[in-house]
Amino acid sequence: MKPYLLIFLLNKRCDRYGLSIIRHLDEGTYKLFLSSYFKETVDLPHSRVKTFTSSASFLWGLFTRLPFLLLKIIFLRITGTFRAAYFPFFHHWSLPIILLCKILRIKIIFTVHDGLIHLGDGRKLDQWWQNACIKLADELIFLTEFVKKQTIENVGFKGGASVSPHGVNTPDGLQVEARQHTAKPRLLFLGRVVKYKGVEMLLEAVRLLEKDDYECLTIAGELRYPLNLPKDSKIKLIDEFLPEKEMIRLLNEHDILVLPYLEATQSGIIAFGIATGIPMICTNVGGLAEQVKPNQGAIFVKPNVESLKEGIRRLANSPDLYLKLHQHLLAQQGEDLWVQNAQLVALLSSNG
Numbered sequence: 217m218k219p220y221l222l223i224f225l226l227n228k229r230c231d232r233y234g235l236s237i238i239r240h241l242d243e244g245t246y247k248l249f250l251s252s253y254f255k256e257t258v259d260l261p262h263s264r265v266k267t268f269t270s271s272a273s274f275l276w277g278l279f280t281r282l283p284f285l286l287l288k289i290i291f292l293r294i295t296g297t298f299r300a301a302y303f304p305f306f307h308h309w310s311l312p313i314i315l316l317c318k319i320l321r322i323k324i325i326f327t328v329h330d331g332l333i334h335l336g337d338g339r340k341l342d343q344w345w346q347n348a349c350i351k352l353a354d355e356l357i358f359l360t361e362f363v364k365k366q367t368i369e370n371v372g373f374k375g376g377a378s379v380s381p382h383g384v385n386t387p388d389g390l391q392v393e394a395r396q397h398t399a400k401p402r403l404l405f406l407g408r409v410v411k412y413k414g415v416e417m418l419l420e421a422v423r424l425l426e427k428d429d430y431e432c433l434t435i436a437g438e439l440r441y442p443l444n445l446p447k448d449s450k451i452k453l454i455d456e457f458l459p460e461k462e463m464i465r466l467l468n469e470h471d472i473l474v475l476p477y478l479e480a481t482q483s484g485i486i487a488f489g490i491a492t493g494i495p496m497i498c499t500n501v502g503g504l505a506e507q508v509k510p511n512q513g514a515i516f517v518k519p520n521v522e523s524l525k526e527g528i529r530r531l532a533n534s535p536d537l538y539l540k541l542h543q544h545l546l547a548q549q550g551e552d553l554w555v556q557n558a559q560l561v562a563l564l565s566s567n568g
Contacts, residue, residue, distance in 0.1 A: 219244060219245055219246055219298060220245055220299055220300060220565055221298065221301070221561070221562075221565045222246070222249070222289065222292065222301040222302070222322070223238060223246050223249065223301075223303075223304065224249050224301065224302070224303050224307065224309075224310065224313060225238075225248065225249065225250050225254070225304060226249065226251045226267050226307040226309050226310075227251060227305055227307055228251050228254060229457065231305050232484065233304060233305065233327075233329075233382065233383075233484065234304030234305055234327075235258065235260070236554045236557075237304060237554060237558050237561060238260055238304075238558075239554070240554050240557070240558035241562060242562070246302075247298070249262065249263050249264075249285070250262045250263070250264055251264070251266075251267040252264040252265060252267070253267060253269060256459070265285055267281065267307075267309065268281075268308075277309075282312060285309075286312065286313070286316050289316055289317070289320070290316070293320045293322060298322065299323060299565070300323040300324075300564070300565040301313070301314075301317045301322050301324055301325070302325045302326075302327075302565065303324070303325070303326045303327065303349070305327065306326075306328075306329070306349060308345060310326075311349050311352075314349055314352050314353070318352060323355070323565070324353045324354045324355070325355045325357065325561065325564050325565065326349055326353040326355070326356055327357045327358075327359075328350060328357070328358050328359075329359060329363070329481065329482070331350075331358075331364075331366045331481070332367075332370060332371075333346070350371050350373055351371070353373070353375060354375050354376065355375055355376040355377075355378070355564045356373060356376070356377045356378070357378050357379075357557075357560065357561070357564075358377065358379045358380075359379070359381060359482045360381070360481060360502070360503030360507070361379055361503065361506060362481060362482075362502050362503030363481045363482065363502075363503055364377055364379055376564070378560055378564070380556055380557045380560045381482075381506070381556075382483075382484060382486075382487050382553070383552070383554035383556075384487050384490045384491050384548065384552075394542075395471070395494070395495070395538075397471075397534075397535040397539060398471055398532075399428075399532055399533065400428060400430055401431060401471035401531070401532050402430070402432050402469065402471045402472070403422070403430055403432065403433040403434070403471070403472050403528065404433075404467065404470035404472065404494075405418060405433070405435045405436065405437070405474055405475075405476070406436050406437060406458075406463060406467070406485050406488070407437045407484075407485045408440055409435065409437050409438065409439045409440055409441070409443060409455075410440045410441070411441060412479045413476065413477050414499065415435060415476065416443075417476050417478070417519070417520070417524060418435075418476040418524065419433075419446065419451070420521045421476070421521045421524040421525040421528065422451070422525075422528075423446065424522075424525050425525060425528065425529070427450070429528065429529060429532055430528065431471075432450045432451070433450060433451045434451075434452045434453075434454065434470065435451070435453050435454070436453075436454040436463075437454070438458075439453075454466075464491075464492060467488060467492040467494050468492055470494065471495075472494065472495055472497060472531055472532075473494045473495070473497075474496070474497045475496060475497070475498045475499065475504065476497075476499055476519070476524055477498070477499050477502070477519070478499070478501065479501055480499075480501045480503065480504050481502050481503055482502070482503045482504065482506070482507055483504060486498075486504065486508050487507070489508070489545070490508065490513065490545050491549065493542050493546050493549070494542075494545070495514065495515075495531060495538055495541035495542055495545070496514035497524070497527045497531060498515075499516070499517055499519040499523075499524070500516040500518060500519070508545075508548075509544075511537075511540075511541070511544075512541070512544040512548075513544045513545040513548065514541065515527055515531060515537070515541070
């Protein structure tokens with residue numbers, strides 16, 4: 217079968233979501249374009265595209281690098297090989313590529329991770345840019361019903377819309393060991409540290425705990441704004457972009473994963489939590505409860521300091537609940553949602 221799908225993964229950072237779906241597509245049915253700044257090894261057939269790393273290089277690339285990619289798309293369309301284009305993640309080059317696809321009558325499929333850009337995670341121009349991509353798409357894929365409803369109500373969209381949950385990340389060689397409850401748990405926050413993720417709220421909740429209520433708190437992820445950490449030997453900060461193996465190591469070394477978000481759509485971190493079987497404490501916001509059910513892998517608390525503090529105490533003092541959550545997470549690991557995602561992308565593409 218000739219390739220039928222153009223895929224654009226132009227982000228300079230690792231897009232685990234997009235690559236996980238692509239790995240489950242039939243070989244030879246797609247052509248993948250990756251950013252040349254994408255540093256991690258990719259074991260999939262692909263073409264490298266030099267994109268940009270800053271605002272200055274973005275403007276330069278619009279007039280020097282992007283036109284070559286657009287010409288390549290025109291050539292591929294003339295050959296008649298491709299009839300659909302898939303964008304697993306928003307990128308600032310997505311809009312001009314989508315506009316060209318509309319002119320060439322190439323069907324556009326776009327995954328929406330966040331219909332509304334989170335507090336501290338973008339600018340108004342970014343929201344406008346993404347909204348334009350959404351409105352021009354023929355088919356949208358959402359990861360939760362929450363994001364679907366939010367996007368359609370606030371952005372507007374009249375094409376096809378599907379919901380396909382985020383898959384569970386299970387790296388090769390991952391060993392999931394049975395967890396044991398401890399009354400002094402090692403707490404972990406994992407992922408980019410941005411305003412909407414409520415790290416300050418977590419720090420305040422931990423400050424109100426007794427010293428014997430927990431062993432330590434690790435905040436691991438790239439800081440996107442200045443964070444005032446208390447002078448406490450039990451609190452550790454790892455301010456860096458974390459490769460997948462390092463994330464797995466941290467999850468295996470801690471007892472409870474805390475997601476203290478002030479707002480949320482979904483979270484790729486939850487997928488890693490399921491993969492490692494670590495019980496979670498999540499604030500009851502956005503679509504998090506669609507990814508991991510209350511009391512079936514996580515306990516849910518209100519997005520405030522007192523509720524978060526009591527949630528940590530509850531899980532630390534409840535061996536039966538801790539082990540129950542762990543067992544529920546182990547049961548979820550057999551669901552290969554990446555296959556479901558890939559099948560949806562293939563179906564939408566073939567109906568171009």
